[in-house]
Amino acid sequence: MSDWTAADLPSFAGRTVIVTGANSGLGEVTARELARAGATVILAVRNEEKGRAAAATMPGDTEVRRLDLQDLASVRAFADGVAKVDVLVNNAGIMAVPYAKTVDGFESQIGTNHLGHFALTNLLLPKVSDRVVTVSSIMHLIGVISLKDLNWTSRPYLAWPAYGQSKLANLLFTKELQRRLTQVGSPVRAIAVHPGYSATNLQGNTGNAVGSKLWRAANAVATDADFGARQSLYAVSQDIPGDSFVGPRYAMRGATQLVGRSPLARNAKTAAALWDLSAQLTGTDFAYAAKL
Numbered sequence: 001m002s003d004w005t006a007a008d009l010p011s012f013a014g015r016t017v018i019v020t021g022a023n024s025g026l027g028e029v030t031a032r033e034l035a036r037a038g039a040t041v042i043l044a045v046r047n048e049e050k051g052r053a054a055a056a057t058m059p060g061d062t063e064v065r066r067l068d069l070q071d072l073a074s075v076r077a078f079a080d081g082v083a084k085v086d087v088l089v090n091n092a093g094i095m096a097v098p099y100a101k102t103v104d105g106f107e108s109q110i111g112t113n114h115l116g117h118f119a120l121t122n123l124l125l126p127k128v129s130d131r132v133v134t135v136s137s138i139m140h141l142i143g144v145i146s147l148k149d150l151n152w153t154s155r156p157y158l159a160w161p162a163y164g165q166s167k168l169a170n171l172l173f174t175k176e177l178q179r180r181l182t183q184v185g186s187p188v189r190a191i192a193v194h195p196g197y198s199a200t201n202l203q204g205n206t207g208n209a210v211g212s213k214l215w216r217a218a219n220a221v222a223t224d225a226d227f228g229a230r231q232s233l234y235a236v237s238q239d240i241p242g243d244s245f246v247g248p249r250y251a252m253r254g255a256t257q258l259v260g261r262s263p264l265a266r267n268a269k270t271a272a273a274l275w276d277l278s279a280q281l282t283g284t285d286f287a288y289a290a291k292l
Contacts, residue, residue, distance in 0.1 A: 004256055006226065006233050012039035016085045017236070018124075019043060020067060020117070021092025023050040026135065026195055029229035030089060034236070035060035042085075044078060044092075046070075067092075069116025070102035072282060079123035087236055088124055090117040090134040090170075099157040106281065107151040109159075113166035115282055118173055122284040131189040131242075132177065133235045136170035138194050138251055141262050143168030147273055150281075169274060171245065171261055176271040177286075178242040184291040189242035191235045194259070195228030196248040223253060230256050 006029075017034050021027040022043035035041045035058045044067035045051035051064035065081065068074035069092055093113045102111035121132055143164030149155055152162060170192060177190040227248075234256045235246045247259040264270065279285040286292070 004230075004234060004238075006033045006230055009033060009037040009233060009237050012037040012237075014038075015087070015130075016040045016042065017087040017089065018082070018085050019089040019091055020069065020120070021045065023047060023054045025225050026229045026232065027089075027091040028054050029225045030091060030232045030236075031055075031062065032058045033229065033233055035062050042082070046092075067120075068103075069112045069120070070104075070106075070108065072104050072116070072119055075116055075119045076123060079120060082124060082127055084127045084129070085124060086128070086130045088121060088128055088132045089232060089236060090121065090132065091232065092117075093135065093166075096159040096163045098159065099152065104281075105151070107153075107157070107162060109162045109166045110150055110152075110169065113163075114169035114173060115278055117170075118278045119282040119284045121173075121177065122279075122282075122287060125188070125287040128188055130187075131191060131236070132174075133191050133193060133232055134170045134174050135232060136174075136192045136194050136245070137163075137167040138196065138247070139164050140167040140171055140194075140265055143262075144264065145169060145172065145270055145274055147270075147277055150277060168262070168265055169278075171265040172267070172271040172274050173278070174245075175243050175266070175268065176275045179268070179271075180286050180288070180292065181242065184288045186288065189240075191240065191242065192245045193231040193235045194245070194247040195231050196223055196252045197228075223248075227253075 017039045019027050019031040022031040023045040031041045031043055040061045043051045043055055043064045046068045048066050055062040055064050067078040100108040106115055174190045174192040181188050231246050244258050245261050248254045249257050
């Protein structure tokens with residue numbers, strides 16, 4: 001495990017993988033390496049032009065399809081166009097941006113990072129054969145779920161706590177998804193990852209001019225996108241239990257392995273309540289709910 005890198009990926013020949021946000025950063029590296037390993041990779045991106053430019057640099061079989069996680073109609077259209085998929089990588093995200101709303105009226109960070117992926121996963125789940133990997137963050141440690149005000153409508157908006165909430169939601173979503181999959185006897189596994197701190201375009205696009213400059217400066221000591229994506233590639237390919245959390249051994253750096261999470265991220269009651277609220281907000285739910 002200590003020496004594991006993307007070079008150790010097994011063959012993905014004959015398998016289909018969807019990677020959201022695959023036109024840049026961690027998603028682009030994840031898609032590139034899986035294509036190199038023989039997978040048919042669907043780059044699910046909001047900007048198709050950028051997606052095609054990224055796909056043109058990748059070896060193997062790739063396809064670009066439009067997906068806007070801030071628009072549930074787009075999520076539904078994308079899911080309707082997928083016949084089958086072995087692995088879904090919920091990678092796309094935004095970080096510490098100024099307050100904004102999605103098309104459906106959600107606060108943009110919880111809407112993009114959690115609710116969009118929640119809906120996408122539920123809509124695709126009957127077509128998924130192997131696993132769902134969701135990219136969280138070490139910043140889930142600052143997150144607190146507000147079930148009464150998930151979308152920041154009755155409290156002052158704070159960009160970093162909102163980001164932390166969305167990344168904590170990723171872990172709680174993974175926990176509850178795995179519980180449900182296990183309960184119905186599904187072989188599909190739900191796994192979460194965090195990349196450590198890797199230099200990508202995410203930090204330079206916070207929407208805050210001063211903040212973006214500070215993050216770009218901090219990128220000088222960050223790991224690269226290849227390192228960050230290694231965590232996702234490990235989760236996608238290795239035989240690890242459902243509800244695992246994969247990341248660098250020393251939080252920001254070190255060997256890829258199973259890592260710990262905050263006590264709040266282990267709260268089964270909150271995970272179930274967040275699921276119910278997310279289902280209500282998105283109009284999507286666990287595909288095999290009748291079996292529960």
